[in-house]
Amino acid sequence: xxxxxxxxxxxxxxxxxxxxxxxxxxxxxxxxxxxxxxxxxxxxxxxxxxxxxxxxxxxxxxxxxxxxxxxxxxxxxxxxxxxxxxxxxxxxxxxxxxxxxxxxxxxxxxxxxxxxxxxxxxxxxxxxxxxxxxxxxxxxxxxxxxxxxxxxxxxxxxxxxxxxxxxxxxxxxxxxxxxxxxxxxxxxxxxxxxxxxxxxxxxxxxxxxxxxxxxxxxxxxxxxxxxxxxxxxxxxxxxxxxxxxxxxxxxxxxxxxxxxxxxxxxxxxxxxxxxxxxxxxxxxxxxxxxxxxxxxxxxxxxxxxxxxxxxxxxxxxxxxxxxxxxxxxxxxxxxxxxxxxxxxxxxxxxxxxxxxxxxxxxxxxxxxxxxxxxxxxxxxxxxxxxxxxxxxxxxxxxxxxxxx
Numbered sequence: 001x002x003x004x005x006x007x008x009x010x011x012x013x014x015x016x017x018x019x020x021x022x023x024x025x026x027x028x029x030x031x032x033x034x035x036x037x038x039x040x041x042x043x044x045x046x047x048x049x050x051x052x053x054x055x056x057x058x059x060x061x062x063x064x065x066x067x068x069x070x071x072x073x074x075x076x077x078x079x080x081x082x083x084x085x086x087x088x089x090x091x092x093x094x095x096x097x098x099x100x101x102x103x104x105x106x107x108x109x110x111x112x113x114x115x116x117x118x119x120x121x122x123x124x125x126x127x128x129x130x131x132x133x134x135x136x137x138x139x140x141x142x143x144x145x146x147x148x149x150x151x152x153x154x155x156x157x158x159x160x161x162x163x164x165x166x167x168x169x170x171x172x173x174x175x176x177x178x179x180x181x182x183x184x185x186x187x188x189x190x191x192x193x194x195x196x197x198x199x200x201x202x203x204x205x206x207x208x209x210x211x212x213x214x215x216x217x218x219x220x221x222x223x224x225x226x227x228x229x230x231x232x233x234x235x236x237x238x239x240x241x242x243x244x245x246x247x248x249x250x251x252x253x254x255x256x257x258x259x260x261x262x263x264x265x266x267x268x269x270x271x272x273x274x275x276x277x278x279x280x281x282x283x284x285x286x287x288x289x290x291x292x293x294x295x296x297x298x299x300x301x302x303x304x305x306x307x308x309x310x311x312x313x314x315x316x317x318x319x320x321x322x323x324x325x326x327x328x329x330x331x332x333x334x335x336x337x338x339x340x341x342x343x344x345x346x347x348x349x350x351x352x353x354x355x356x357x358x359x360x361x362x363x364x365x366x367x368x369x370x371x372x373x374x375x376x377x378x379x380x381x382x383x384x385x386x387x388x389x390x391x392x393x394x395x396x397x398x399x400x401x402x403x404x
Contacts, residue, residue, distance in 0.1 A: 031265070031375040033058035037401040039384070042271045046394040047196035049203050049273035049291055052087055054261060057268045057371060057379045057400055063261075067273060068191050068208070070258045072224070073247035074239045075165070077299070080173035080217045083247060084159050088188030089143040089204065089276045089289060091157040092169045092213075095134075098182040101214045105230045108134040116140065116148040116155065119286040126284060134184060134229070141186045142207055143276050147287040151279070157186075158278040158287065162342040163298060173217045184229065185211045187252060198391040199354055199361055201291050203274050211252045226252055246299040264300035265374050269381075271396065275344070292351055292386070292396060295343040296371065303338030303372040304345050307380075310366050317366075325368045325382045330403040338372055345369070350383045351396075361393070362386055371400075378403040 038060040045051040054063040071090045073083035084090040097111055098104050114131040118140055129148065131137050140148030141157055149156050160167025174180055187208035196202035210229040215222055220241055227234035235255060239248055249260040261267065275293035279285065296304045309324060310317045323332055339345050346369060354361040368382035385397035 031058060031377075033377050033402050035060040035402070036404075037399070039397065039399045041385075042396045042398070044271060044273045044292075044394045044396055047201050047203075047392055048192050048194075049201065049394045050191045051273060052260075053271040053273075054267040055269045055271065056262070056266050057381075057402075058373060058375070058377060059266075061262075061266070063267070065260050066191070068188075068253075069251060070249035070260055071185065071187050071211075071252045072213075072250045073260070074222050074224075074241070074250065075247055075299075076241040076243055076245050077165075079165050080175075080219065080222070081165050081168050082170045082173065082215060082222075083163075083168055084170070084185075085188065085249075086159060086276045087272045087274045087293075088191075088208070089186075089274075089287075090188040091141055091143050091147070091186045091278075091287075092183045093137060093141055093157045094171065095182045095184065099178060099180065099214070101182050101212055101225045101227065101234050102232065104134065104182050104184075104212050106135045106138065106210075115150070117150050117285075118146050118148050119281070119284055121145050124282075124284065137184060138186075138210060138229075141184060141210070143186070143188070143278070143287040143289065145281070145286045145288070147278060149278050149285065149287075151285040156278045158276065161277045161279050161344055163295065163344065164341055165299075170215070173215050173222065175217060175219055177216050180214060180216055182212055182214050185213055185252065187211060196393070199387070199393060201393050203291055204289065208253060213252070224250060226255075246297070264297065267300070268297055268302050268371055268373050268379075269346075270295050270297065273394075275347070290348045292393065293344075293348045294346040294350070294396075296345065297374075298340055298343040301340065301374045303340045305334070305337040305339055305370055306345060306367050307370060308367050312366070325380060328368070328370075328380050328403075330378060333370060333372075333378055333403065337370070351386045361391075370403075 043064050052065045052067045067087040075081040117126050120127045190205035192202045192205040214225040222239040224237050225234045244263045246264045249258045251258050271294045276289040278287045281288050296302050310319050363383045363386045371379045379400050381400040383398045388395040
């Protein structure tokens with residue numbers, strides 16, 4: 001009898017311990033950073049900058065993915081949105097007259113021609129153009145200075161620079177099938193294999209081809225219809241939302257779902273290497289591409305802002321009164337400064353490239369960044385290198401510290 005009573009006590013203890021473990025398990029409280037400071041050598045991959053690198057500041061874990069591994073990113077949140085891979089210059093144009101993907105090819109003629117604009121590089125003026133068919137549209141769909149669009153009327157074949165849900169080139173996917181149109185997708189540029197000269201880059205190779213897609217949804221699952229532009233029939237794949245991730249990625253070129261982003265709570269900074277969009281370019285509108293580019297995880301509720309130590313006025317500098325990177329502490333954080341709706345706050349502004357007025361390629365020392373992760377932890381971050389010892393680009397480095 002005594003042994004039976006002891007077994008009952010032991011069993012009860014196990015139950016209590018089990019309940020306590022469940023209550024205190026993952027997801028019930030803020031994630032405590034395991035790394036208080038670190039220096040990260042970003043594996044961008046050299047002058048071709050072939051990699052996207054996702055970085056979790058709380059653990060200093062990194063995930064490296066080739067940037068040509070995917071073209072489409074299917075959003076897992078409550079809205080039905082599909083992102084384009086800006087790092088390979090992917091673009092997409094809606095064909096508002098078509099819902100049958102198999103009826104579209106290079107020879108497809110529009111009943112109502114598209115009225116668009118492009119930038120004439122010779123005159124640097126915006127020029128009107130009438131696009132009568134898909135073959136003509138193909139000329140101005142790849143991202144570049146002379147690509148087609150019409151910013152005044154909200155026509156853009158790239159996602160917005162800020163990376164928000166409302167700025168996708170592909171419209172929100174409707175649960176009413178007939179509302180979802182066929183799109184022509186430019187799969188962007190291949191990653192070159194020939195290294196650039198020291199100090200230069202070589203990031204955009206041959207065009208990767210055109211595809212046609214149509215996307216349907218029931219709200220929790222996307223149905224992607226896709227094919228090469230001139231194929232007679234199409235493939236179809238189901239892509240389920242997964243709340244642990246911002247997006248689920250798909251490769252049109254390889255016809256498969258791809259593991260790209262880490263879980264949305266496990267990365268803060270993405271050194272995407274290359275970034276492109278249709279937008280402002282020296283006072284006009286064009287497709288522009290940047291290298292050495294970093295974004296932060298706005299879809300995962302990461303905030304970030306810039307602290308400027310000094311400002312340049314002509315040939316002189318003026319101190320801003322902000323503390324140095326080393327002196328900045330938790331009490332200096334300005335909550336109202338955090339940016340959650342524009343992932344490009346860092347961008348490529350952390351470095352300057354040589355060749356302009358005799359300037360050297362180097363990291364800018366007038367700024368650093370404050371990051372607030374999804375768990376409410378604060379970090380200060382400063383870039384420390386731009387080139388490797390041989391003077392080659394594509395070898396960024398930054399340091400960061402937890403603010404307590």
